[in-house]
Amino acid sequence: MLMAYNELQQIFLPYQYSREELQRYRRQMKFYCPQCQQPVQLKIGQYNIPHFAHIANNSCEQLFAEGESKLHLQGKVQLFEWLRKLGHTVRLEPYLQKLSQRPDMLLIKExxxxxxxxxxxxxxxxxxLLRTSGYEKNSIQPLWLFQTPQKQSTQGIQKISISPIMQKMIMVTAQGLTYLVTYDANTSRFIYWTNLLHVHGYTFIGKVQELTINKQHFPFYEPKPITKEEFHLYWQLYKKQCKQFVYQRLLHSKNGVQDSFL
Ligand SMILES: [Zn+2]
Structure with missing residues (x-):
């Protein structure tokens, strides 16, 4: 976790300080978990972003996503700072007592x-589903932002594989364009998969675009429709994918002539 309370019940965000300052604070201050109120350790490693961890055998541990990856901590700091710079009222890792849930960030807008x-x-x-319905029951709108899968990063119109859970994050513009926004904490960019056309299974054809974090707004920018030339590319790719799909079924059909598709 990226925040804890100090003895004065003030929020302490270690990423805002230098390594030397943090070493001094670690000697002078005590830090407490905002959820279970137990003392927590300030971790200032060489590899990870400075963060807090519970002392072993604490029953609270499982409630927190401890052992968070470097990428997760890094992405949270980037997104939190980005929203703050845009002038939004946002809290980092607030503990919502009523829900016993702790979102990465809570934004208050109108x-x-x-x-x-x-x-x-x-x-x-x-x-x-549990976390989503927990928020919704308490009139909190959940926004899930996934780290961009590493195998998908190039730009342009291409075949995209979208897992079932990520398919739930697909949004639709007023014009009916489908799109999915992910965030790549490695490069500080939002990756858009737009104009999604379902082929089969997890396979879609889509246009991949990127937007650096300092150019993004909140709520997120919506994608534009594709051009006629781009549509032509879609069509070519779609035909190719359909052909591949049929050939695969013909050559590797487990059910042979019993395959209802054939
Ligand atoms: Zn705790």
Missing amino acids: QKQIAIEFQCSTISHEKW
Whole structure:
């Protein structure tokens, strides 16, 4: 976790300080978990972003996503700073007592609350649903932002594989364009997969675009329709994918002539 309270019940964000300052604070101050109120350790390693960790055998541990990856901590700091610079009222890792949930960020906009979850690891459908409904029951709008899968980063119109959980994050513009926004904490860029055309299974054809974090707004920018030339590319790719799909079914059909598709 990126925040804890000090003895004065003030929020302490270690990433804002230098390594030397943090070493001094670690000697002078005590830090407490905002959830279980137990003392927590300030970790100032060479590899990771400075953060807090519970002392072993604490029952609170499982409630927190401890052992968070470097990428997750890094992405949270980037997104939190970005929203703050845009002038939004945003809290980092606030503990919501009523829900016993702790979103990565909570944004307050025109009396509306938006819980932002930056998801780096895979999450089960059950856990996702539980957290989502927890927020919704308490009139908090959840916003799941996934770390961009590493194998997909180039730009242009291409074949994209979208996992079932990420398919749930697909949004639609007023003009009916489907798109999915992910965030790449490695490069500080938002990656857009737009104009999604479903082919089969997890396979889609889409246009990949990127936007550096300092050019992004909140709520996120919406994509534009594709051009006629781009549409032609879609069509070519779609035909190719359909052909491949049929050939694969013909050559590797487990059910042989019983295959209802054939
Ligand atoms: Zn705790």
